[in-house]
Amino acid sequence: MTMAEDEAALVARAKEDPEAFGKLYELHVERIYNYAYYRTGNVHDAEDLTSRTFYRALRSIDRYQDQGVPFSAWLYRIAHNLVANWHRDRSRRKVVILDELIAASEGHANPESIAELNADGRFLYEMIRRLQPDRQQLLLLKFSEGLSNAEIGQIMGRSEGAIKSLYHRTLITLRNEILRERNKRVTQQDAEDA
Amino acid sequence: MQGKTIADVLIAYTDGVAADALKAEDYLAMFPEHREELTALLGLVTQLRRVLRRVSPAPAYRAALHDDLVAAARQKMRPALTIQESPRRLRGLIIGAAIGSTVSVAAGIIATALLRRGALQRSQEAPSP
Numbered sequence: 001m002t003m004a005e006d007e008a009a010l011v012a013r014a015k016e017d018p019e020a021f022g023k024l025y026e027l028h029v030e031r032i033y034n035y036a037y038y039r040t041g042n043v044h045d046a047e048d049l050t051s052r053t054f055y056r057a058l059r060s061i062d063r064y065q066d067q068g069v070p071f072s073a074w075l076y077r078i079a080h081n082l083v084a085n086w087h088r089d090r091s092r093r094k095v096v097i098l099d100e101l102i103a104a105s106e107g108h109a110n111p112e113s114i115a116e117l118n119a120d121g122r123f124l125y126e127m128i129r130r131l132q133p134d135r136q137q138l139l140l141l142k143f144s145e146g147l148s149n150a151e152i153g154q155i156m157g158r159s160e161g162a163i164k165s166l167y168h169r170t171l172i173t174l175r176n177e178i179l180r181e182r183n184k185r186v187t188q189q190d191a192e193d194a
Numbered sequence: 195m196q197g198k199t200i201a202d203v204l205i206a207y208t209d210g211v212a213a214d215a216l217k218a219e220d221y222l223a224m225f226p227e228h229r230e231e232l233t234a235l236l237g238l239v240t241q242l243r244r245v246l247r248r249v250s251p252a253p254a255y256r257a258a259l260h261d262d263l264v265a266a267a268r269q270k271m272r273p274a275l276t277i278q279e280s281p282r283r284l285r286g287l288i289i290g291a292a293i294g295s296t297v298s299v300a301a302g303i304i305a306t307a308l309l310r311r312g313a314l315q316r317s318q319e320a321p322s323p
Contacts, residue, residue, distance in 0.1 A: 016271060019264065021263065021264065021267045022260055022267070025259070025263055029251065030248070030251065033250070034249055034250075037249050038246065047255055050251065051259055055263070055266065058263060121241075121244065128246075139246060140246060142208060143208075143242050143243055143246035149205060164201050164202070167201070167208075168204055171204060171235050171239070174238060
């Protein structure tokens with residue numbers, strides 16, 4: 001039996017067996033949390049969105065149909081929609097600044113948190129967060145999850161070739177944004193010094 | 195890697211096929227006209243690898259959510275307490291109820307008619323003043 005068949009069998013059981021649903025949760029909680037953490041920038045909201053993703057999955061698992069893509073693709077889609085709602089609600093309230101997010105993540109035991117990044121790391125993270133959501137998702141799946149283009153394509157509903165060119169474009173956009181922002185900050189600094 | 199594009203090189207480098215510096219230099223040599231751009235992009239990949247490290251949820255949170263979800267799943271999957279009637283029995287009940295209603299109405303009409311008839315007879319038999 002392949003891993004995909006194992007997973008398909010586990011998903012089928014999870015529709016009727018609470019313990020099987022618990023196993024599915026254990027298999028996928030890290031990646032969903034990881035995704036929510038980098039998309040929100042703080043532990044509190046990452047935990048909240050991870051919980052909501054799995055509760056929503058539990059509510060809808062009866063209607064889940066195996067279409068040959070990993071179960072994680074379905075979970076990522078739920079998480080992606082919840083994160084999008086989270087950003088929409090937040091943008092209505094106020095503009096989020098990185099320092100605020102970093103402050104929110106402090107005080108939580110998380111050895112690899114954003115708060116521990118150095119200034120260059122924080123700057124790069126800030127630039128990543130300015131990318132379009134699908135490009136952020138691509139970078140997270142590529143670097144945090146270490147997935148191949150084929151796997152990312154299954155999750156994002158695109159071909160392997162499309163992921164390859166999106167990745168190339170994303171890196172170019174990110175590099176250009178970094179250069180633009182650095183120039184902007186240097187100009188501002190010069191104006192303040194003058 | 196002949197015939198490969200910059201996009202191929204970036205993917206190969208990111209996926210760890212060309213993680214060491216020597217291989218990176220080989221790739222750079224393949225695109226001398228894009229050397230500057232490729233150097234910047236490979237450097238960016240290295241930075242991204244450092245910044246976007248995998249994070250894990252706190253063990254207490256993870257365990258608590260597991261227990262809550264399993265409890266919620268038990269609640270959801272518990273068979274509902276409903277009385278299942280067979281279609282035949284259900285049809286019998288409906289027909290029985292209909293007959294019962296008809297008999298009640300008919301009995302009411304007959305009783306009213308008999309009462310009226312009795313009242314009429316009594317009024318006819320009564321001596322006139």
